Amino acid sequence: MSLQSYPPMPASEPGLRPAKESTVAPAIEVRKLSISFEEHAVLDNVSFRVREGETKVILGESASGKTVLIKLISGLIKPDSGKVFIFGKEITPLSEDELMSIRKDIGVVFQESALFDSLSVLENVAYRLHEEGGHSETEIEERVSEVLGFVGLEQTMNLMPSDLSGGMKRRVSIARALITHPKIILYDEPTAGLDPLTGRTIVELILRLRDLEGVSSVLVTHRLTDAFTVASERFQDPNGEASRPRLKGRSQQRAELLTSFVVLKNGGVFFDGSEEELLAAQKQQPFIREFLS
């Protein structure tokens, strides 16, 4: 995993960069979002913000509307009411054509990877570049091998998605989302169904993107280990060195600035706050206690 040629980092000092405070528009804001399917209210009045550079971990039982929320944030479906803002721009009233330009800034990693199975790994990852047009084949191949290197899968370039394991598919899917360096990445249960070790490599990718690239993200998961890893660990070595990243153990206060939690329950936001607050709330709230245990 080499990061050498991966895009230049934001100017600020990598180790000490807190998520930006509210002086600038948040990367993502959802305001009073409600949506129902066939009379069944899936999300009801959901509001939260994701600051620039922050990772928002969304926890919730299955069928609590996590995937629906991801689709709403990326504008793939429209809410019944409420608003979504991306870098301060309201996207809810936009037409599909107008949304296309907003989506350039958003990478989505779908629950089941959703790789195009008629295209090779190379073509999957290069998809956005092909769509944009104006890139030479050599440039495309270079950029693809760069991001595939980033997710540790350089050698799979010419395989088809059906040749890959579940964990590799997820990583290719992350690479596909990354190719144009979006400022926001939405992960829908990126570690679901993977063994802990493979899951760990994916969580490390998420950390890398947050800590070294300053990507704002929403991480939907129901694996608590992943959620707490994201909250408590961070990359401090911008060069990423060799294969194993040097994760500087528990430097909680700082990581906390970069990670916060939302717990969804019965369609609403049941909890919104830092890891510390979540652990504190656990003592009072039986639901969270049950959920976290």
Added chain:
Amino acid sequence: MNDLLDVILGAFLNVVIEVQQYTFHVIRSFANLFRGPRYLGDTLVQMDVIGVGSLLIICLTGFFTGAVLAMQSAKSLESFGAVGLTGQLVAVSLVRELGPVLSALMVAGRNASGMASEIGSMVVSDQILAMRALGTDPSKKLSTPRLVATVTMLPVLTAIADFIGIFGGYIVSRFLLHISSALYWSTVYHNLSYNDLLEGLLKPFIFGAIIATVGCHCGFRTYGGTQGVGRSTTQAVVAASILIITVDAVITRIVLVFLR
């Protein structure tokens, strides 16, 4: 009694909604021709899949249809002592009717189903959503290339089927019915009018549009996992075939009234 009325009303409403959605799909697929981006590469791939891929079944269908037509018409013509006119009957029936309809039905069975299952499985595995998230309009990327490819390839396939069919009729006429080659080909040549050719080439254009739009539309409205893909595939073939036969009757009527 009220329940029954509700059920009927509900079913009728569903049909109306379905027709409306299909109409929107058709309009959008055509409108995409005038708004970029256009996917030339995908269109060429589809032309290959539909055109080259269907060539063999189209040739077989054409040949044996022509052969059977020759045998059957010779039998009827025998009673008038007009076996010599077999070539004319084979040619006219093939060019006006059987060539377009049978080719369209074959391509519907092969490609409308293919489109529905391919797009359907992309829907149920979130690939369509991913496509939109990556900034592509699936209607432009998937529907329109298939529409263009089918509309251009089906007339070509039909022309090939017609020709092979007439040739099949010739083989039967020459070797089973002992009609001379010169007589067969001259009855074919002198009795095919421009109107026959016009009708014979107008039909595949429309049938091609039906195959592609029904195939893609059925694919896009897939729900319910792999089972849903199977259902969409079947629906696409059934709907496309029925539409082809119905529209054929309408076109034939119109042509008979206005082009005679």
